[in-house]
Amino acid sequence: MNSHNQEIESDYKSRINRVFQYIDQNLENDLSLQQLSEIAFFSPYHFHRIFKYITNETVNEYVTRRRLEKAAAALLHTNTPITEIALLSGFKDNSTFTRAFKKFYGVAPSLFKKEHPNKFSKIRQVQSKNGQVYPAYEKYICIITNHKKWIHMNATIEVKETPTLHLAGVTHIGIHDVEHAFGKLIQWATPKDLLKDPAAKLGRVFYDSIKITAPDKVRMSIFLITDTPFKAEGEIHKLTIQQGKCIVGRFEIAPNEFEKSWTGLFIWMNENGYKKSSGNPYEIYHNDYREHPENKFIVDLYIPVE
Secondary structure (H helix, E strand, O other): OOHHHHHHHHHHHHHHHHHHHHHHHOOOOOOOHHHHHHHHOOOHHHHHHHHHHHHOOOHHHHHHHHHHHHHHHHHHHOOOOHHHHHHHOOOOOHHHHHHHHHHHHOOOHHHHHHOHHHHHOOOOOEEOOOOOEEOOHHHHHHHHHHHHHHHHHHEEEEEEEEOOEEEEEEEEEOOOOHHHHHHHHHHHHHHHOHHHOOOOEEEEEEOOOOOOOOHHHOEEEEEEEOOOOOOOEOOEEEEEEOOEEEEEEEEEEOHHHHHHHHHHHHHHHHHOOOOEOOOOOEEEEOOOHHHOOOOOEEEEEEEEEO
16 A cells, blocks of 8 residues: 555544544434534545445444443443433334344343343353353353452452543554554654653553454554653544543453453452443553563553442
């Protein structure tokens, strides 16, 4: 791809990123193609085509999935009545929500909530449209026990107030090829000396959970913490993680142990009576794992809680 085409693609991704942020903040409201295309400064026709190219979903598919996943998260982590969850997730009534939810997840919302402990496993039994599956209760008990042991042996956990973080970020969709997104960010930051900022640390914030979102659709921002002023350009955008109360787990783990660590930390949250807030979970790295004698990450995992 030549430099001109790269600039065009970078500009398109920047515009679509604004749409992502708007959708995240307005899932309970009307989200028409016309309205979203205006936010991206495209005609509806071109917006539809470009959005599909970047996300591999139509606008309607993306919005519906995000609404259903918001509802699924509420079912898993809150005691909010299902009818209220439906309205807060952008559905006009409970029957419409129930039909859409059952079509997507393979079970009704009430059954999904009843069997919610099974979200902690990848053992496959009944597969839903997005690839998420729920194991037998006996297997669930074994899984939970193993994760509790993992957390006890591998994490130092505290609950604390965290400061506001100012970030430079790049959006990445899917759990694979994340290194490419980190490379883009580092390549952009290096000539600006942002990596020399005393506050500089790399991390990533998750807008979706792999427990309720198909792995190839999980959206995240790879970020650099910086107190140095900078100008957003191309795919690099400004982000802020607001100050708040978080469960913070310090881990020293191999690359293939992140999911186990996140799962264990969420189990710890539930076991200790905390409730996840509306904030997005994130990671902050304290080393370059390639320089670690065992190729391990020293990383803090953050779960915002009420």
